[in-house]
Amino acid sequence: ILNVEQSPQSLHVQEGDSTNFTCSFPSSNFYALHWYRWETAKSPEALFVMTLNGDEKKKGRISATLNTKEGYSYLYIKGSQPEDSATYLCAFESNAGKSTFGDGTTLTVKP
Amino acid sequence: EAQVTQNPRYLITVTGKKLTVTCSQNMNHEYMSWYRQDPGLGLRQIYYSMNVEVTDKGDVPEGYKVSRKEKRNFPLILESPSPNQTSLYFCASSSNTDRVEGYTFGSGTRLTVV
Numbered sequence: 001i002l003n004v005e006q007s008p009q010s011l012h013v014q015e016g017d018s019t020n021f022t023c024s025f026p027s028s029n030f031y032a033l034h035w036y037r038w039e040t041a042k043s044p045e046a047l048f049v050m051t052l053n054g055d056e057k058k059k060g061r062i063s064a065t066l067n068t069k070e071g072y073s074y075l076y077i078k079g080s081q082p083e084d085s086a087t088y089l090c091a092f093e094s095n096a097g098k099s100t101f102g103d104g105t106t107l108t109v110k111p
Numbered sequence: 112e113a114q115v116t117q118n119p120r121y122l123i124t125v126t127g128k129k130l131t132v133t134c135s136q137n138m139n140h141e142y143m144s145w146y147r148q149d150p151g152l153g154l155r156q157i158y159y160s161m162n163v164e165v166t167d168k169g170d171v172p173e174g175y176k177v178s179r180k181e182k183r184n185f186p187l188i189l190e191s192p193s194p195n196q197t198s199l200y201f202c203a204s205s206s207n208t209d210r211v212e213g214y215t216f217g218s219g220t221r222l223t224v225v
Contacts, residue, residue: 004153006153034213034214036213036214043201043216043217043218043219044154044201044214044216045216046212046213046214046215047213048213049211049212049213089153089154091154091214096167097142097159097161097167098156098159098167098169098170099144099156099159099169099214100156100170101146101153101154101155101156102153103151103152103153104153
């Protein structure tokens with residue numbers, strides 16, 4: 001089983017703080033790195049899928065970067081809002097189509 | 112509306128009684144996959160399918176079967192459920208040619224095996 005690690009496991013920030021999470025993954029057999037946002041009692045929602053080394057993606061206040069050579073991706077949230085509170089999952093997808101998710105980072109944003 | 116539909120949403124069953132969880136998507140996606148989620152753990156892949164009649168094992172396939180006879184459907188079969196298969200199950204789909212959208216997940220099936 002591939003090792004996909006996310007850190008930190010949980011994070012508590014104040015409204016307006018900027019924050020970032022890390023996802024580390026194997027650098028071999030890489031096809032794509034996914035980020036998902038998962039709210040309690042809902043289904044995971046895709047944020048980004050990155051396939052190329054050096055990729056940077058942005059959606060509003062959330063952005064992500066990818067380094068496939070060293071096997072890590074960062075997710076950044078600028079000016080956190082209470083509605084950003086959720087668990088953020090990353091997933092490594094191999095070139096065979098198999099996907100391995102990390103255990104997630106749970107973000108709590110206090111008003 | 113583009114969606115992945117799982118049924119049932121909740122199921123309580125007894126050990127050894129065969130069951131099927133259905134998954135259907137209306138987006139003409141080639142790729143479909145099943146995951147289970149347990150407390151404190153992320154999503155673990157059970158089986159996936161790159162296209163019709165093509166299925167592969169994920170990380171936790173033991174005790175499960177799948178089939179992909181049609182593009183839209185990918186049922187998960189538990190031939191003889193056991194209590195350690197009590198979990199939250201998600202089906203997901205994606206286009207093989209355009210991964211930029213990521214996986215679209217169903218609403219989940221909460222299974223309890225007693």
